[in-house]
Amino acid sequence: MHGVKRVRYSREALEAKKQKEQAKLKEYLSLNDDVLAKRNAGDWSKDAFDLTTRVLHANAEFYTVWNYRRDILINSIFPNSSPSEVHDRIGDELSVTTSLLKQHPKVYGIWNHRRWCLANIPDGPSDTDLDGWRKTIWNKELYVVEKMLDADARNFHAWNYRRYVLANMPMKRPAQAELVYTTRKIEANFSNFSAWHQRSKVLTSLWEGGQLDPHKSKEEEFDLVKNAMYTDPGDQSVWIYHRWLVGAGNAYDILQREIASIQELLDEQPDSKWCMESLVFYKRLLLRHHARQLSEADRLSLTQECLRLLTGLQDIDPNRRQRYEDLAADVKKIN
Amino acid sequence: MSSSTSKLLIPLHVQYIQSLGESKDDLLYHLTAHLRMNAIYWGLTALNIMQHKDALSRTEMIDFVVSCWDDEAGAFGAHPDHDAHLHATLSAIQILIMQDALDRVDVDRVVKFILSLQQPSGVFAGDQWGEVDTRFLYCAVNALSLLGRLHELDVEKTVGYLRQCRNFDGGFGAVAGAESHAAMVFVCTAALAILDRLDEIDQETLGWWLAERQLPNGGLNGRPEKLEDVCYSFWVLSSMSILKKIRWVDADKLIGFILSAQETEHGGIADRPGDQPDVFHTHFGVAGLSLLGYPGLADLDPVYCMPAKIIERMGLRRDWEALPRKTE
Numbered sequence A: 001m002h003g004v005k006r007v008r009y010s011r012e013a014l015e016a017k018k019q020k021e022q023a024k025l026k027e028y029l030s031l032n033d034d035v036l037a038k039r040n041a042g043d044w045s046k047d048a049f050d051l052t053t054r055v056l057h058a059n060a061e062f063y064t065v066w067n068y069r070r071d072i073l074i075n076s077i078f079p080n081s082s083p084s085e086v087h088d089r090i091g092d093e094l095s096v097t098t099s100l101l102k103q104h105p106k107v108y109g110i111w112n113h114r115r116w117c118l119a120n121i122p123d124g125p126s127d128t129d130l131d132g133w134r135k136t137i138w139n140k141e142l143y144v145v146e147k148m149l150d151a152d153a154r155n156f157h158a159w160n161y162r163r164y165v166l167a168n169m170p171m172k173r174p175a176q177a178e179l180v181y182t183t184r185k186i187e188a189n190f191s192n193f194s195a196w197h198q199r200s201k202v203l204t205s206l207w208e209g210g211q212l213d214p215h216k217s218k219e220e221e222f223d224l225v226k227n228a229m230y231t232d233p234g235d236q237s238v239w240i241y242h243r244w245l246v247g248a249g250n251a252y253d254i255l256q257r258e259i260a261s262i263q264e265l266l267d268e269q270p271d272s273k274w275c276m277e278s279l280v281f282y283k284r285l286l287l288r289h290h291a292r293q294l295s296e297a298d299r300l301s302l303t304q305e306c307l308r309l310l311t312g313l314q315d316i317d318p319n320r321r322q323r324y325e326d327l328a329a330d331v332k333k334i335n
Numbered sequence B: 001m002s003s004s005t006s007k008l009l010i011p012l013h014v015q016y017i018q019s020l021g022e023s024k025d026d027l028l029y030h031l032t033a034h035l036r037m038n039a040i041y042w043g044l045t046a047l048n049i050m051q052h053k054d055a056l057s058r059t060e061m062i063d064f065v066v067s068c069w070d071d072e073a074g075a076f077g078a079h080p081d082h083d084a085h086l087h088a089t090l091s092a093i094q095i096l097i098m099q100d101a102l103d104r105v106d107v108d109r110v111v112k113f114i115l116s117l118q119q120p121s122g123v124f125a126g127d128q129w130g131e132v133d134t135r136f137l138y139c140a141v142n143a144l145s146l147l148g149r150l151h152e153l154d155v156e157k158t159v160g161y162l163r164q165c166r167n168f169d170g171g172f173g174a175v176a177g178a179e180s181h182a183a184m185v186f187v188c189t190a191a192l193a194i195l196d197r198l199d200e201i202d203q204e205t206l207g208w209w210l211a212e213r214q215l216p217n218g219g220l221n222g223r224p225e226k227l228e229d230v231c232y233s234f235w236v237l238s239s240m241s242i243l244k245k246i247r248w249v250d251a252d253k254l255i256g257f258i259l260s261a262q263e264t265e266h267g268g269i270a271d272r273p274g275d276q277p278d279v280f281h282t283h284f285g286v287a288g289l290s291l292l293g294y295p296g297l298a299d300l301d302p303v304y305c306m307p308a309k310i311i312e313r314m315g316l317r318r319d320w321e322a323l324p325r326k327t328e
């Protein structure tokens, strides 16, 4: 159970609450018994189907009832329906799940049923347009999932579903459109790491597919991140994304430039943990990958700078003191 | 924090777990029937860790587990008359092992059920309806290992899928392409530990990501810029134990946070202070405390999420490291 406030009841109030709950309990138990009895008897009637709707509205996590509902659809309703009726039925199923998702946006079983619906759209509307229904319904899914992400921009069920739709829809959307979507989500809230994550996936595929020039596009990303860092240097989403952009740190010039830029921010915000932590990380990348381009004096000063920052981090971020001690020991050992 | 919550209230939590089976006039009890098998596993494991493993009737529990057998599928459902599911099946096996009653299972049929759920990509479905994610992959790997049948698994295929779920931040998501999430980091890390393939993990980066889950109030969150929650104490700490980096969070502050989420009147632990307790958070809170070396608790194996003694006896212990047990 998540986020349910504890309420303290007096004995009388508790008794009253129990009384009130009794009616609900009785109703639920009879629904529960009915639906399981029908399921055990292999009842695939319209009544049984309607009963599953009622049970699922009372308890959307009841996976056995979702399974039973699909059994009725597959074994009884679909075989006795025309393709157009099956199409309408899928539409009804999607509506049921939409209204349930509004109440329970994090219930796996509802999202799962939606995926099952999409996989069961019949061919049609005609012999010459076999994918027509599929295209229309799948396209609408993106709209539904955007509504869900408007309500909770971090809902990972919704993001996973979004990626599933994008990857499987019959008429693919250009990946550029998804990049635009993540920009919109990030600009609405820099802390939305889910959107940054999605962006890293979309950009990777655009770079690999040759649809974007990696060099130019990375520079734009560095600008975006810098803007976010300066807006709220305490927001870890941005720093994690920045680490992805720098990657293995093979580009010496970029590494030096980013170090300088973070140093500048640290000068303005001398207590910024993320500036310090990132500086240690990037300076260590310099030492590890570019030692030959550095003078002996450079290497020594980088090492000392790392150790100084790690000492500072132990003070301002004591929760992770041991990690900073371990890193310092490592820096000393290597250099 | 009041003085009453500066200690783990073991007798009260034992009572709380005992009382769960007696709340049959409570609507919530029936609304969670689809999780009953898991709830019993959570309750029993917590009792084991609190050194009260006999607080629930062994016979009744074994009878219940056996009554959840779905003979058509050849596996366990979460409740009598509920469909077989991989998650309920793992919980059933874990309960029977803790109760030393594994002889009540048709192991061959269960193994067949589990293996039949592996998809061409390497991931596992939870049941015949095909919902896939890394949680089910872990359930499969864990259960096969407990049953001594891991050699029947296509390890390369399984590890291949986990590799696809790995992100640049070192973590893992629920499916390929998904954002890193502490619960999925646990299932993927523990599965790789069971398969002896921790070399697939970028341990420095993941250790960093895990350490950054701790918030100023000591609690852990499951993803960047999210709220703390007691259950993440286990998902994060177990992964850190497996990577031998559990010292990278402040143990005392985290202990304080878990203890502050206790319900001090009727027992149980909630997701965070002031919320309604439940057996899930009670179990994961106690599990977290055990890994943090809290005094008076038994050792928990972070890979299998079962009493360490049992896993050791079965010869399945992997190379993990929890904090040393403190004395009162």
Ligand SMILES: [Zn+2]
Binding pocket: A002, B229, B230, B231, B232, B271, B281
């Ligand atoms: Zn939780």
